[in-house]
Amino acid sequence: MHQPSLFSDLTALETPEVTPFKTQLIKWVGNKQRYADQIIAHFPTSFGTYFEPFLGSAGVMANLAPPRALGSDVYGPLMEIWQCLAEDPERLISWYDERWTWFHAGDRQERYETIRSRFNAAPNGADLLFLCRACYGGVVRFRKKDGLMSTPLGSHPVVKPEKFARRVAMWRPRVAGARFEQLDYLDALECARTGDLVYCDPPYSHSQSILYGAQSFRLDRLLSAISDARDRGVYVALSIDGTKKSGNTYCDIPLPDGLFEEEHFVNIGRSMLRRFQMDGKTLEDEVVRDRLLLTYPSPKAAHEP
Numbered sequence: 001m002h003q004p005s006l007f008s009d010l011t012a013l014e015t016p017e018v019t020p021f022k023t024q025l026i027k028w029v030g031n032k033q034r035y036a037d038q039i040i041a042h043f044p045t046s047f048g049t050y051f052e053p054f055l056g057s058a059g060v061m062a063n064l065a066p067p068r069a070l071g072s073d074v075y076g077p078l079m080e081i082w083q084c085l086a087e088d089p090e091r092l093i094s095w096y097d098e099r100w101t102w103f104h105a106g107d108r109q110e111r112y113e114t115i116r117s118r119f120n121a122a123p124n125g126a127d128l129l130f131l132c133r134a135c136y137g138g139v140v141r142f143r144k145k146d147g148l149m150s151t152p153l154g155s156h157p158v159v160k161p162e163k164f165a166r167r168v169a170m171w172r173p174r175v176a177g178a179r180f181e182q183l184d185y186l187d188a189l190e191c192a193r194t195g196d197l198v199y200c201d202p203p204y205s206h207s208q209s210i211l212y213g214a215q216s217f218r219l220d221r222l223l224s225a226i227s228d229a230r231d232r233g234v235y236v237a238l239s240i241d242g243t244k245k246s247g248n249t250y251c252d253i254p255l256p257d258g259l260f261e262e263e264h265f266v267n268i269g270r271s272m273l274r275r276f277q278m279d280g281k282t283l284e285d286e287v288v289r290d291r292l293l294l295t296y297p298s299p300k301a302a303h304e305p
């Protein structure tokens with residue numbers, strides 16, 4: 001028997017028309033904000049609660065602006081940022097302002113390293129917020145050997161507190177329907193009920209092993225949890241790396257027969273990680289297309305010729 005949705009007292013809501021919203025609050029590798037409208041176009045036209053269990057920088061959620069949602073990620077300091085935005089946006093602005101002001105009042109290199117050391121000694125959302133905006137390329141990465149955040153200071157101007165405050169004001173209403181929790185995706189998926197929608201954007205197992213605190217990730221576990229959710233009547237959309245020539249093994253993993261009904265491609269531009277590894281140089285041929293797998297028929301496909 002299907003269990004009721006997390007917010008079962010409310011009826012299913014229509015997917016709103018999505019006008020692309022590209023202003024980023026935080027920088028995070030794998031951010032999908034610029035392509036979110038392409039992804040959302042394949043969401044069901046009507047669903048219950050929206051779940052985003054690999055939330056990262058919430059690029060898709062911010063575009064969807066769901067009336068009710070559970071946003072979660074296994075990385076605690078990141079979830080502190082989202083919880084602070086939801087519960088006390090003024091505090092989030094102060095976190096940023098204090099660090100930005102102190103950083104600019106002395107030797108920036110030294111002060112950046114001080115904030116990074118403090119963060120590494122006691123990981124927390126307030127320092128992560130500043131580090132992700134100030135670090136090189138906005139690529140927060142962690143050393144494999146000890147898990148410490150190692151990205152150096154970037155050479156770009158760090159967004160001013162006034163501008164950051166305006167972004168907070170833009171973002172806050174877009175996530176007003178969401179609850180935020182630090183959760184492993186398996187626990188988040190278990191909360192989804194009939195008619196709910198789950199969008200999964202997991203870490204890419206090989207190319208992203210130095211990112212996101214170097215958590216281990218197994219695609220087969222995720223696929224099995226997706227299968228269970230689908231059997232409960234949950235709609236699931238899964239983004240996975242679609243580049244075949246990168247050597248990413250996702251493309252070689254056979255997907256269980258019948259788990260997904262449709263596959264679409266989303267053009268996500270050039271690979272951020274490659275740009276970072278090549279010290280600012282880009283590869284002309286590194287255009288990346290993500291695969292979007294759906295356990296349900298896409299409403300967009302129905303309208304395509």
Ligand SMILES: C[S@@+](CC[C@H](N)C(=O)[O-])C[C@H]1O[C@@H](n2cnc3c(N)ncnc32)[C@H](O)[C@@H]1O
Binds near residue numbers: 028053057
């Ligand atoms: C590709 S990123 C998601 C990017 C996101 N779509 C955005 O727009 O920023 C993958 C995320 O999965 C998270 N993650 C890794 N392992 C996880 C797990 N076991 N459970 C939940 N989240 C996990 C990482 O911390 C990271 O934020």
